[in-house]
Each structure stands twice: as C-alpha cells, then as structure tokens.
Amino acid sequence: MLKFPIYLDYSATTPVDPRVAQAMIPWLTEHFGNPASRSHAYGWEAEKAVEDAREQVARLVNADAKEIVWTSGATESNNLAIKGAAQFYKGKGKHIITLKTEHKAVLDTFRELERQGFEATYLDVQENGLVDLSALKDAIRPDTILVSVMFVNNEIGVVQPIAQIGEICREKGIVFHVDAAQATGKVEIDLQTLKVDLMSFSAHKTYGPKGIGALYVRRKPRARLEAQMHGGGHERGLRSGTLATHQIVGMGEAFRIAREEMKTENERVGALRDRLMKGLQDIDATYINGDVEHRVPHNLNISFAYVEGESLIMAIKDVAVSSGSACTSASLEPSYVLRALGRNDELAHSSIRFTIGRFTTEEEVDYTIDLLHKKIGKLRELSPLWEMVQDGVDLDSVQWAAH
Amino acid sequence: MAYSEKVLDHYENPRNVGAFGKEDEGVGTGMVGAPACGDVMKLQIKVGKDGVIEDAKFKTYGCGSAIASSSLVTEWVKGKTVEQALEIKNTQIAEELALPPVKIHCSILAEDAIKAAVADYKKKQG
Amino acid sequence: MFAPVYLDWNATTPLDPLVRAAMLPWLDARFGNASSRHEYGRQARAAIDEARARVAAAVGAHPTEVIFTSCGSEANNLFIKGAAALMKPGLVAISAIEHPCVREPAKQLRRGGWSLREIAVDAAGRIDGDDWKAVLEAKPSLVSVMLANNETGVLQDVAALARDARTAGAWFHSDAVQALGKIPVDFRALGVHAMTFSGHKIGGPLGVGALVIDKRIELAPLIAGGGQERGLRSGTENVAAIVGFGAACEHATARLEDEARRLAGLRDRLEAGLIASGMRIFSVDTPRLPNTTFFAADGFDGETLVAKLDRAGFACASGSACSSANPEPSHTLLAMGVEHEAARGAVRVSLGRDTTLTDVEGFLAAFERLTNQLNNLTAMAVQS
Numbered sequence: 001m002l003k004f005p006i007y008l009d010y011s012a013t014t015p016v017d018p019r020v021a022q023a024m025i026p027w028l029t030e031h032f033g034n035p036a037s038r039s040h041a042y043g044w045e046a047e048k049a050v051e052d053a054r055e056q057v058a059r060l061v062n063a064d065a066k067e068i069v070w071t072s073g074a075t076e077s078n079n080l081a082i083k084g085a086a087q088f089y090k091g092k093g094k095h096i097i098t099l100k101t102e103h104k105a106v107l108d109t110f111r112e113l114e115r116q117g118f119e120a121t122y123l124d125v126q127e128n129g130l131v132d133l134s135a136l137k138d139a140i141r142p143d144t145i146l147v148s149v150m151f152v153n154n155e156i157g158v159v160q161p162i163a164q165i166g167e168i169c170r171e172k173g174i175v176f177h178v179d180a181a182q183a184t185g186k187v188e189i190d191l192q193t194l195k196v197d198l199m200s201f202s203a204h205k206t207y208g209p210k211g212i213g214a215l216y217v218r219r220k221p222r223a224r225l226e227a228q229m230h231g232g233g234h235e236r237g238l239r240s241g242t243l244a245t246h247q248i249v250g251m252g253e254a255f256r257i258a259r260e261e262m263k264t265e266n267e268r269v270g271a272l273r274d275r276l277m278k279g280l281q282d283i284d285a286t287y288i289n290g291d292v293e294h295r296v297p298h299n300l301n302i303s304f305a306y307v308e309g310e311s312l313i314m315a316i317k318d319v320a321v322s323s324g325s326a327c328t329s330a331s332l333e334p335s336y337v338l339r340a341l342g343r344n345d346e347l348a349h350s351s352i353r354f355t356i357g358r359f360t361t362e363e364e365v366d367y368t369i370d371l372l373h374k375k376i377g378k379l380r381e382l383s384p385l386w387e388m389v390q391d392g393v394d395l396d397s398v399q400w401a402a403h
Numbered sequence: 404m405a406y407s408e409k410v411l412d413h414y415e416n417p418r419n420v421g422a423f424g425k426e427d428e429g430v431g432t433g434m435v436g437a438p439a440c441g442d443v444m445k446l447q448i449k450v451g452k453d454g455v456i457e458d459a460k461f462k463t464y465g466c467g468s469a470i471a472s473s474s475l476v477t478e479w480v481k482g483k484t485v486e487q488a489l490e491i492k493n494t495q496i497a498e499e500l501a502l503p504p505v506k507i508h509c510s511i512l513a514e515d516a517i518k519a520a521v522a523d524y525k526k527k528q529g
Numbered sequence: 530m531f532a533p534v535y536l537d538w539n540a541t542t543p544l545d546p547l548v549r550a551a552m553l554p555w556l557d558a559r560f561g562n563a564s565s566r567h568e569y570g571r572q573a574r575a576a577i578d579e580a581r582a583r584v585a586a587a588v589g590a591h592p593t594e595v596i597f598t599s600c601g602s603e604a605n606n607l608f609i610k611g612a613a614a615l616m617k618p619g620l621v622a623i624s625a626i627e628h629p630c631v632r633e634p635a636k637q638l639r640r641g642g643w644s645l646r647e648i649a650v651d652a653a654g655r656i657d658g659d660d661w662k663a664v665l666e667a668k669p670s671l672v673s674v675m676l677a678n679n680e681t682g683v684l685q686d687v688a689a690l691a692r693d694a695r696t697a698g699a700w701f702h703s704d705a706v707q708a709l710g711k712i713p714v715d716f717r718a719l720g721v722h723a724m725t726f727s728g729h730k731i732g733g734p735l736g737v738g739a740l741v742i743d744k745r746i747e748l749a750p751l752i753a754g755g756g757q758e759r760g761l762r763s764g765t766e767n768v769a770a771i772v773g774f775g776a777a778c779e780h781a782t783a784r785l786e787d788e789a790r791r792l793a794g795l796r797d798r799l800e801a802g803l804i805a806s807g808m809r810i811f812s813v814d815t816p817r818l819p820n821t822t823f824f825a826a827d828g829f830d831g832e833t834l835v836a837k838l839d840r841a842g843f844a845c846a847s848g849s850a851c852s853s854a855n856p857e858p859s860h861t862l863l864a865m866g867v868e869h870e871a872a873r874g875a876v877r878v879s880l881g882r883d884t885t886l887t888d889v890e891g892f893l894a895a896f897e898r899l900t901n902q903l904n905n906l907t908a909m910a911v912q913s
Contacts, residue, residue: 385438
C-alpha cells in the first residue's frame with residue numbers, strides 16, 4: 001500500500017530510524033539527568049551515555065572520540081569551524097576559500113567573515129558540479145588560512161575530491177574544513193587517511209534526530225578554534241550549553257547503524273535511484289544536473305525543459321520532493337547551485353531533486369516514474385513553448401514581448 | 404503557497420486548451436510574457452462575421468495562477484464582441500480567482516493576452 | 530538503575546509525560562524539515578508556529594518576539610554578543626551572581642573594546658541599591674540581571690531594575706531560565722527588553738531554549754545559514770524539542786499557582802528540619818523561588834555531604850550543575866560575602882513536580898543520620 005505523499009526528500013531530512021527512537025526513549029523517560037551533574041547517578045549515567053555516543057560518531061568516520069565536539073547541528077558546526085578557525089588563525093592571514101555551491105550555512109558564514117575584514121574567494125565549479133583542483137591551487141595565496149569544501153552537495157549529490165584537496169591544503173599549512181552533513185552513511189569517511197582538520201556532521205540527515213550535530217576537531221596535527229558560545233565550559237570549552245542527552249544518544253545510534261549498514265543500504269538505494277533515473281530519462285528533453293559518476297547513490301537531480309517549475313511542483317504533489325527554486329514568500333529564486341553549473345533560469349526552475357533513502361520502496365519509485373510521465377505530458381500539452389519546439393522554432397531566436 | 408479552490412479547479416481541469424491555425428480566417432493570436440520571466444501565455448480567439456467571439460483556445464507556460472487566469476479568460480471572452488472582450492480587466496480576473504498579491508501579475512498577463520489577440524485579429528481584418 | 534529520590538530540579542527536570550506524548554509523533558511519522566514546502570514540511574512549520582504561540586502566551590510576549598535556540602546558554606550568548614555586535618563599544622553591566630553563560634559572553638565583549646562591570650549584591654543576594662545607582666551613572670549600554678538565581682533561588686526586582694535601566698538608556702536583559710514555571714513571568718509587565726528561557730528546566734526536553742526579545746533591538750546572529758528564526762538563528766529547527774517546549778510552557782504555567790503553593794509548603798517543612806539540625810539557610814528571609822533551598826553548616830564539606838546523600842538515595846547538588854566539576858565554591862555565595870569555608874559546605878536541594886512530603890521527610894531523616902555520623906567521626910578525630 002502506498003502512503004501519500006511519497007517521501008523522496010531524504011536530503012532535506014530523514015525520518016528517525018525506529019531503532020534510534022527506541023534508543024532515545026529511555027532518555028526521555030526515567031534517565032533524565034543533566035550530564036554535567038557530577039553529584040548523583042542521574043548525571044553520571046547521562047554522562048556515560050553521551051560518551052558512548054561520542055565513540056559511535058567517531059567510529060563512523062575513523063576518528064578518536066576526543067576529536068568529536070557536540071553542537072546543535074551542522075549549521076552550528078559550520079559556523080563554529082569556519083569562524084572559530086578564521087578568528088584563531090587571523091594573525092597568519094586573512095584569506096579564506098570556499099565554493100559557490102556550498103550550503104548557505106557556509107556561504108553566509110563566509111560573508112560574515114568578510115564583514116569582519118577577511119577576504120573570501122568563492123570558487124566556480126565545473127559544469128558537472130565538481131571543483132577544479134587547478135583553480136583551487138591557483139586561488140591559494142600566501143595569506144590563505146582556511147579552505148572549506150563540502151563533501152557531498154545537498155542539491156546535486158556530487159562528491160568532491162576531498163582527499164586531493166586535503167593534500168593540497170596540508171602541504172601549504174592551510175586549515176581544511178569539510179561540511180559532511182550530506183555524506184555520513186553515504187560515502188566512506190576515513191579521517192585517519194583524509195587530511196581534513198575540521199568536519200561538520202548532522203544527525204537528522206542520517207536517520208537521527210534534529211537539533212544535534214557534531215564537529216570533528218583534529219588532534220594530530222592539532223586544529224585550533226576560538227569558541228563561539230561561552231558559558232559553563234562544556235565540551236572542553238569549545239561549546240558551552242547543557243548537552244541534550246536523548247538527542248546525543250540518538251545521533252550515536254544513528255551513526256552506529258550507518259556504519260554497520262551503509263554498504264548494503266547504498267547498494268539497494270543506488271539500484272532504486274538508477275531505476276528512477278532510467279524511468280525519467282525516457283521523457284523527452286530532460287537534463288541530469290551534476291556528475292553522475294561522482295555522486296551519492298541517493299540523489300537524482302533532473303530538469304524538465306519547457307515546463308514551469310511551480311506548476312510542476314503543483315502537479316506532482318503526491319510526491320514530497322525539493323525543487324530547484326527556493327521559495328521566498330514573494331518570488332521564485334532559481335537555485336544558485338544549478339546556476340553555478342551554468343544552467344539557465346528556466347532549467348533551474350524546472351528541476352526536481354529526488355532523494356531516496358532507507359524506507360523508499362520500488363513501488364514508490366515506479367509510481368513516481370509513472371506520475372512524472374503523465375504530468376510532464378499534460379503540462380507540455382499546455383505549454384506554448386513545447387508547441388513551438390515541436391514546430392521547429394528555435395526559442396532563443398524568438399523576440400519575446402517585454403513584460 | 405495556498406491556492407484558491409477556483410485556481411485549483413482551472414489548474415486541474417483547464418478549459419479550452421489547444422490551438423487554432425494562426426492563418427485561419429477570423430483567428431486572432433496573442434502571445435505575451437517570456438520564458439525567463441516564468442510565464443508565457445498564448446491566447447487565440449475565433450471571431451465570427453458578426454464580430455462575436457465564437458471560440459477561444461489557450462496554452463500557457465507558467466505557474467498555477469497563470470494557467471488558471473488564461474483558462475478563465477477563454478471562458479469569459481466567448482460570446483462577447485471583440486470590443487466587449489477588451490473591457491475585461493485584470494482586477495476582475497484576480498478577484499474571481501482570489502489571487503494573492505504576489506500573483507496579480509498573472510491576471511495582468513491574461514488581460515494583455517486578450518488585447519494582443521484582439522489587436523492581431525484587427526490587423527488581419529485590415 | 531536504582532532510582533534515588535531526585536532533589537535536583539534546578540539542574541534539570543524529568544520530562545513531563547504529557548510533554549513526551551506531544552513530542553513523540555515528531556520523532557516518528559511527522560519528521561519533515563520545516564523549510565520544506567511539501568506536506569511533511571508544512572506540518573512541521575505549523576507545529577513550530579503553534580509552539581511559538583504557546584511559549585509567547587506563557588511569558589506574556591507576542592509570538593514574533595520568540596526566537597528558538599538550542600538551549601538557555603545559547604539564548605544568553607545570542608543576546609549579549611548579538612546586541613553588542615551592532616552597538617558602539619560601551620559598558621556592559623551584569624549582576625555578580627549571573628550564570629556562567631551570561632558572565633562568560635559578557636567577558637568576551639571586552640575583546641571588542643567593551644568594559645564589563647559586575648553589579649554587587651547584598652548579603653541576601655539581592656542587587657545592592659547603592660552599587661546599582663553607581664552603575665546607572667556610568668551609563669551602561671547593556672544590562673543583564675537574572676530573574677531568579679539558580680543556587681539560592683533569590684528573586685530580583687526586575688521590573689524596577691528594568692525601569693531604571695530604560696531611563697538610563699540601556700537595553701535590559703534578564704535570564705529567567707529558573708523562574709519560568711515556578712513564579713509568574715510576564716515579559717511585557719516586567720518591562721524588560723529581552724529574556725532567556727529553557728525547555729528542560731520546566732518539564733520540557735533538553736535541547737531547546739528561547740530568547741524573547743523586543744523587536745526594536747537589532748541583533749546580529751551567532752549562527753548564520755539558512756535564515757531560520759527571522760534570520761537570527763539559522764539551522765534546521767528541532768521540531769520535536771520545540772513542540773515539547775511549547776507543551777511544557779502550557780502545562781507548567783497552567784498549574785503554577787497550586788504547584789508553587791505546594792512546593793513552598795514542602796520547602797518550609799524541609800527548612801524547618803534543616804534549621805533544627807543547625808543548618809544555615811542562605812537568603813531565608815528574602816523573596817525566593819518556592820522550590821529551592823541552599824544551605825550549609827560550618828565544618829561540613831558540601832561535596833562530601835552530597836556524595837553521602839547520593840549513596841543514601843537522595844540526588845541533590847553542591848553547586849550549579851554546569852560548574853560542579855569545578856571545585857571552586859559557589860560564585861553566588863562568594864558574591865554575597867559568605868566566607869569561603871562556609872561556601873564550600875553548601876548544598877542545594879531543589880524540589881519539583883514529583884516531590885512528595887515522604888521524599889522530604891526521608892531526606893531529613895537521612896540527612897540527620899549522615900550529619901551525626903560525620904559529627905561523631907569529627908569528635909573521634911578530636912579525641913584521638
């Protein structure tokens with residue numbers, strides 16, 4: 001039995017895995033202590049649970065538990081890593097580098113640092129969404145102190161060459177931060193091998209709860225940060241604030257499951273994604289956004305030409321997906337990620353991000369393929385642009401009435 | 404975005420979708436908007452010898468409100484003389500469909516489409 | 530786990546079962562990201578809006594004045610650093626008994642050219658009138674004074690302080706984390722510019738807090754990104770915790786009057802017993818929270834007492850939870866002029882929703898037994 005709307009938006013957030021919820025419940029019931037309470041068993045058992053979860057998070061990425069700092073989510077982790085490192089190392093230089101396709105949490109943090117007097121370079125990506133390593137090398141200056149590149153892009157799912165970027169940065173003595181919010185449980189992460197200094201994690205993109213994340217802070221060679229939140233001195237002074245035990249336990253369990261199951265899960269999810277991709281590519285005039293090979297198995301981002309984005313979303317309301325336009329209240333802004341790939345506004349507007357996950361079924365994928373075929377067909381029948389293209393008109397040569 | 408019942412009805416069941424031959428006698432074609440703006444409307448009217456609009460067809464690339472606005476005006480222009488059709492105002496369209504302020508431009512586009520179709524018809528009449 | 534009687538409600542509270550019930554759907558089928566435009570996202574958005582209205586109603590504010598954060602510490606950091614970031618460096622004045630999550634961010638401002646002044650308290654833990662006048666004459670730009678102290682439970686006359694601060698042209702903030710759910714809190718009536726609240730102190734979950742703020746005050750966000758919370762606090766909303774916070778606000782304020790009376794009765798019984806055992810209760814004649822007792826006796830070490838009480842089945846605290854890893858005596862007591870030795874002996878007992886008369890009497894019996902043992906040990910040591 002299909003349940004509507006069909007959820008194909010696993011990169012926005014994932015359901016909490018029932019096993020994760022089970023692990024959390026005791027900490028919402030009788031085990032309610034504040035992990036900072038040192039004078040009684042309620043506090044001790046909470047503290048132990050927090051440390052066990054820290055170990056689970058560390059194991060997924062092959063790090064030491066002492067290198068994991070809890071935060072309220074990847075957005076906070078990104079802010080802490082980027083501002084914290086930039087402010088700590090500002091005596092060495094004021095130049096910082098990132099990509100145009102990063103998440104807002106990174107881009108907005110960079111803009112804030114620019115207001116504080118740092119100089120930022122926002123690198124273009126190639127047409128397939130991947131960073132151009134030689135462009136990165138060229139952008140590095142003697143006063144560059146920080147490079148921040150996301151592991152997996154949230155919109156198009158492409159996997160950046162983190163290992164190579166790490167080599168470049170380490171050689172030059174530049175702090176390298178990686179936003180891995182979309183990567184955990186989807187790609188292997190080995191921090192013993194990768195030359196990454198700081199890495200941001202989120203629980204709710206990997207079947208854990210919202211409101212909890214972590215930052216990896218390398219010990220050898222040690223990455224230094226200035227704290228952004230001050231108070232009781234929790235998390236070795238890097239992040240004050242009472243730890244939310246149930247959420248931390250949930251993140252630990254979610255990351256344990258990810259470590260144990262990611263191999264089989266990625267095979268299954270990848271097969272479903274390929275089925276969806278094949279099914280949708282049967283439709284005329286479709287374009288896949290982002291590199292197909294260097295891509296997580298969960299993501300399909302595809303544009304349907306000659307169909308307007310908002311009416312497309314309206315037509316497929318039986319499936320819960322994200323579109324290539326962020327809806328502000330007044331207008332549609334085409335996705336800056338797709339624009340950075342060189343897509344025009346129309347194709348950016350008419351793009352759909354399908355992200356598949358642990359609970360997606362073949363039946364749901366097949367229903368989605370069928371629905372898209374029907375609805376795209378209907379909208380194109382309505383579309384004067386499609387009619388013109390069928391009549392052999394080159395739309396670029398048309399003089400549109402200014403409006 | 405919350406759409407009104409009437410917008411949803413026109414969007415789900417658009418009236419008078421299709422096309423007349425552009426060169427056919429008595430046919431006036433209006434195309435307004437641009438793909439880059441997110442809306443293109445093509446409205447066609449077929450006018451009888453007595454100057455009354457006998458039939459109308461449309462195709463629209465645009466959001467639900469744009470599709471509904473053009474679908475609605477194809478219904479409204481039928482049975483009107485071309486002069487009467489020109490009296491249809493965007494405010495009436497917006498009111499009928501309960502368009503929110505951010506979608507008023509869809510009704511303006513629909514009014515412009517009528518004007519363009521009538522102008523094309525008149526031009527062909529010489 | 531063997532469950533000791535929990536008498537540390539100012540550190541954190543057990544989750545109210547009604548709150549848990551409200552939260553669970555958001556850890557299950559209703560998992561959407563509130564920024565998503567589809568049905569899953571819209572459900573989450575609506576739930577957050579409803580919770581925001583509940584929090585606002587509980588504290589006498591307008592829903593648009595509520596900014597959700599990940600905890601009370603973050604809300605305090607957001608106000609102090611966020612307001613200061615958009616002002617010319619000036620004077621920030623905080624009471625000498627603030628929680629570290631007010632004190633530490635205020636100290637940070639000094640790096641940006643601000644000066645920091647602590648407002649003295651008297652022996653009872655209330656803002657010292659003369660020092661307050663002197664502070665006002667120094668024209669502070671930002672003032673932060675907590676509504677209720679986490680250790681002594683002492684209440685400040687925030688309405689009067691806020692009025693003075695306004696007249697002097699300062700923004701006035703109050704950390705009301707310990708006050709909510711224990712005494713009536715009315716943002717508008719108190720006349721403050723900003724206030725901090727926390728979920729887990731009122732029967733709600735850990736992982737959520739709020740800054741309630743007058744919209745005339747411009748803030749720079751601490752956390753930049755997706756633009757959630759009117760751009761003042763980016764990051765995917767913790768829907769379950771926010772929903773829980775809303776429900777906790779509603780439940781805690783609905784039964785506040787009866788519950789406060791009941792807790793004050795238990796507290797008085799507790800204090801009568803402690804006084805009979807020769808204990809000194811701090812701020813005993815000062816307006817306080819109805820649930821908090823902070824006491825000491827010369828010659829006892831607070832850490833030792835609390836450890837022994839824990840083994841006897843009673844969980845309480847020797848200082849505020851956040852700093853109890855720190856062997857320094859209570860900052861609050863030192864500010865009140867309590868001598869170092871007595872401050873080291875301090876024990877905090879804080880009561881709550883589940884506390885019964887049996888718990889209090891059991892505590893007193895255990896306490897009597899333990900102190901007798903300790904007295905005998907001391908006596909034996911003296912004899913030998």
